[in-house]
Amino acid sequence: MIRVALPTSASAIPRSISTSASESISKNQEEETKRVWRKADAVCFDVDSTVCQDEGIDELAAYLGVGEAVANVTRTAMNGNARFRYRDALAARLQVMKPNHEQLEQFVNITKPKLTVGIKELVGRLHARGTHVYLVSGGFRRLILPVAELLGIEKSRVYANEILFDKQGNYHGFDTSELTSDSGSKETGKPAVIALLKKKCQYKTVVMVGDGATDAEAAPPADAFIGFGGNVIREGVKARAKWYVTDFDVLRKDLEHDDFDDE
Secondary structure: OOOOOOOOOHHHOOHHHHHHHHHHHHHHHHHHHHHHHHOOOEEEEOHHHHHEOOOHHHHHHHHOOOHHHHHHHHHHHHOOOOOOOHHHHHHHHHHHHOOOHHHHHHHHHHOOOOEOOOHHHHHHHHHHOOOEEEEEEEEEHHHHHHHHHHHOOOHHHEEEEOEEEOOOOOEEEEOOOOHHHOOOOOOOHHHHHHHHHHHHHOOOOEEEEEOOHHHHOOOOOOOEEEEEOOOOOOHHHHHHOOEEEOOHHHHHHHHHHHHHHHO
16 A cells, blocks of 8 residues: 655645745735726725825924924824824824914915826826715815815815814814724724715725725725825735735726726
């Protein structure tokens, strides 16, 4: 009798076979995400380091002379620190900045949004297909409205945080009733915004596109999350994304490919 020893554990399986299987699963997940992307009723984009090249909060902080202190808090936020609570960090950043109304308006008036290459064309293509486009951000609405205007996105489709001022125009906190003022659960942040949109607008398929941990946590209820690394690559986010791109033209061209298939 000839006895043949068979592998009894995963460690005994040749690495080439294991790697091949992993790559196959990854490719299938990417293809499924592409299918969801092509049939989306609505697409939600993060703004800072996604639609725009920079972080609006950090730029405002630099203008106010407290850039480095605020940037340190932002880095902790976007890298997905497990102990991080977004609302506390937002409060901490604003407490360092304490912008008054006049300072905020001056900053907006002298600052032109730095759009990421390809985003204007992508949004235009989505609009042409009848896809609704939203900007969903943990940043400040006053900084994002000029971005929405450049992209032809209605003000009502901007979800972001509101800075509050007293009667003298001094900083007086921020609106904690805004869904984007916190994160970390399905009842707050971007997951809550997308759940609201699905319920209110009856969207069947919603896609979230962004660079950060708060974007990745939006799916579900988003039907897909597409990671974007065109401005900064966050390895933790890249690992969670089933489809990760560094150029908006990749997303736009994928839509055009779908259009040809429909002809």
